[in-house]
Amino acid sequence: MKIYAISDLHISTNTNKPMDIFGGNWVGYLDKIKADWQEKVEDNDLVLIGGDISWAMNIDDAEKDLQTLKDLKGKKILIKGNHDYWWSGIGKVRDILPENFYALQNDSIRFDGVVICGTRCWSVPGSPDFNEQDMKIYLRETERLKLSLSAASKLKQVGDKLIALIHYPPFNVNRDDSLFTELFEKNKVDIVVYGHLHGKSVRADKIVNKNGVKYYLTSCDQVDNKLTEVKL
Numbered sequence: 001m002k003i004y005a006i007s008d009l010h011i012s013t014n015t016n017k018p019m020d021i022f023g024g025n026w027v028g029y030l031d032k033i034k035a036d037w038q039e040k041v042e043d044n045d046l047v048l049i050g051g052d053i054s055w056a057m058n059i060d061d062a063e064k065d066l067q068t069l070k071d072l073k074g075k076k077i078l079i080k081g082n083h084d085y086w087w088s089g090i091g092k093v094r095d096i097l098p099e100n101f102y103a104l105q106n107d108s109i110r111f112d113g114v115v116i117c118g119t120r121c122w123s124v125p126g127s128p129d130f131n132e133q134d135m136k137i138y139l140r141e142t143e144r145l146k147l148s149l150s151a152a153s154k155l156k157q158v159g160d161k162l163i164a165l166i167h168y169p170p171f172n173v174n175r176d177d178s179l180f181t182e183l184f185e186k187n188k189v190d191i192v193v194y195g196h197l198h199g200k201s202v203r204a205d206k207i208v209n210k211n212g213v214k215y216y217l218t219s220c221d222q223v224d225n226k227l228t229e230v231k232l
Helices: 029-040 059-067 090-095 132-155 179-186
Strands: 004-006 046-049 076-080 100-104 107-112 112-119 161-165 191-194 208-211 211-216
Touching: 004 029, 046 112, 090 100, 107 132, 107 211, 112 132, 132 161, 179 211
Parallel strands: 004 046, 046 076, 076 100, 112 161, 161 191, 191 211
Antiparallel strands: 107 112, 208 211
8 A cells, every 4th residue: 555645636627716827837737636646546545635625615516526536546535725615514525525535624544554634734833924813723723633633543553654634834934843743743643744835935845854753745736746655
């Protein structure tokens, strides 16, 4: 079993949200992702999708967007991004998932010696324009991450690897510690997969090693619209 990751697919089958207005990296990007996906992934592999999956505003349109991925190989594990407005409750989300799709929300799942937990997270102190309202959400998301990690600890067996799938980067541009990174270290997380960052102006280190945890940035425009293999 191999593990791959990609994020920020921004699928838009029923809404007029073309991504190519954001630059050349977005021209035909979904076709490029799908082609790379089918070339790399086998049926028993895992593909982690780190949020901002669909531009849909309601669950019915999101279901149609997810159907565009259903024939791709592998088991797909999803978490919510800041633009997934259709994701209003985990029960409703799970009801519309195609076969071999799994949605995480403050909980975890285990596959063949690998435990994956997930939540959205948020901007961290030291990020541009971080304000009082951001602090409230940041603290709330910290509690949600604790729930996810607690659920993972109950599933984790001796020798298992632990992956956290989040949407927001867990540190600022200076790679300072945050409540998120502290929790990853405290709970002995091996790998963190995140997205959210776009454009040429971001500090887009694709892999960061920090205090024993390996962090993978998988925003599709930052990884040339190719799946990243997550190596344990």
